[in-house]
Amino acid sequence: MRHLTIGELARGAGTKVETVRFYEKIGLIPAPARTAGNYRAYGPQHLNRLSFVRRSRDLGFSLDQVRAMLDLADERDRSCEAIDAIAREHLIEVERKIADLEALRRELGSIVNQCHSGTVAECRIIEALSPPPGAG
Template sequence: MSERLTIGKLGSATGTKVETIRYYEQIGLLPAPARSAGNYRTYQGEHLRRLSFIRRARDLGFSIDQVRELMGLADRREQSCMAVNVIANQHRDAITRKIADLTALAGELDTLIESCSRNTVADCRIIEALAPSLHSG
């Protein structure tokens, strides 16, 4: 009834590298599990749940500190939703900004690539385009 997992099993169950799991333990993100007679880490259901939570949040781009905060809130269910919502919204805003930045950057790169492909090899403008304030002086 109590599932006991080696670190390797836990890793493959959650798509996490073994070293990463040990790292999470080291920084106090995942609680240290019991050890076997041979000093192997033996994980249980609760660890699997926690690590899944961590991976999911990391996949959504939350920082380790944000994950820590979210987990703290998840542990005390009452009154947590609003706080969680705040974190999620902050993160949502950051993503919106990042998308805007990348889109602008893609446009610049397109201009660069465009200007290059219009020219023959001999007089490529892409290098000058990368140092715009200098090829005029």
């Protein structure tokens, strides 16, 4: 079996070499064997794990959540209830962020819709963003 270099591993998972080194340093992917020339020699298990980490991060899971899911995934016969709980907790957080962003969109839309392209002295956007007189 041919080993992957760190560059091949990074390309295979769609990430950067620096990211591979970081995940290795913090223990999300195990340290690989070394070649006679002291180069890292990664295998398919590294690519699978790195791909899992990258996909999890793309979905917004924190490093701690990814670590917890990886630890649980290593116990193949265990119930997936704990992984479900992590995913559900993350989904609740995503939904909260979406609600916050929708409120932000409404507020910004309201401010922008008040703009009538006059002078800066009449600008409703500047007025809305400025503190009230006497504040500060």
